[in-house]
Amino acid sequence: MKNNIHKEVENAFAAISFLKKGEMNPFFKHKVLQRVANEKEETHPPFSWYKPQFQWATLSIILLLNVGAVLYASSNSNVSLTSDIELFAQEYSLQSSSNAILK
Amino acid sequence: MNNDSLNEQNFINLLQAGNTAAYSQLLDDYQQKVFGTCVSFIPNKEDAEDVAQEVFIEVFRSISKFKEQSKLSTWIYKIAANKCLEFIRKKNAKKRFAFMQSIFGNEIPLDQTHYFTEINHPGIILENKEAAIIIFKAINTLPENQKLIFTLAKIDGKSYQEIIEITGKSLSSVESILFRAKKSLQQKLENFYKNN
Secondary structure, X not given: OHHHHXXXXXXXXXXXXXXXXXXXXXOHHHHHHHHHHHHHHHHOOOOOXXXXXXXXXXXXXXXXXXXXXXXXXXXXXXXHHHHHHHHHHHHOOOOHHHOHHHO | OOHHHHHHHHHHHHHHOOOHHHHHHHHHHHHHHHHHHHHHHOOEHHHHHHHHHHHHHHHHHHHHHOOOOOOHHHHHHHHHHHHHHHHXXXXXXXXXXXXXXXXXXXXXXXXXXXXXXXXXXXXXXHHHHHHHHHHHHHHHXXXXXXXXXXXXXXXXXXOHHHHHHHHOOOHHHHHHHHHHHHHHHHHHHHHHHHHO
């Protein structure tokens, strides 16, 4: 009985020793190349060059421009308001330096 | 640098550049070999072809990371072995009674539900089919490192040198693991034939 078991075990090892691998599906290569082509398309969409670093740089520049524009606009509005008031005062002789009528 | 390594370097450069003709050549050179490795781990022709496909897609995705610390062939076989083990792990985990195998470690389950795929290895001849099925099931119960080395050595027919390069283990480690795998399989098969 022990001999039989030993023989069965040996047969089992022999059954898988250096098995022939068999032929592949003839369309295997075509399928793989098709998938590779699809992967290439997916990894190169339009604007793929526009990477996150460029995106952050663009955003920073736009923000800086906006902040600069707002600051410039607010400082200009102060200057023009003052000069408008002076002009108004001159027109209607409201400035103390131009009160010649009281003399 | 000799001619062969220069040619391989040029070939790798073309692969990294995504050259279609280079990929076509790669498939011509390696598809049968990769399939051979996959079907050694996964003795089902259709599953082995699916995994072999995934190997080449992984080669395409990862070729830019290939740093030439090994030969291209070694790197490809490494990917193949890893993809096969990953496939087996996932399939084994899905089997409802997988936990029973870990409890009754020495038993080889008889019915198909306990193996991760239907065994239809194209190289198994009819008179050996039953014995081959039994031993494939036994191999599936081995720890992963024993499964890997036993399969590469005894089913895929890889040399010790190739196994050392693929696994990154030393010769003594490979020999020791192979010895333990064979001993373990002998024990499992003896128990099985004693009880059946």
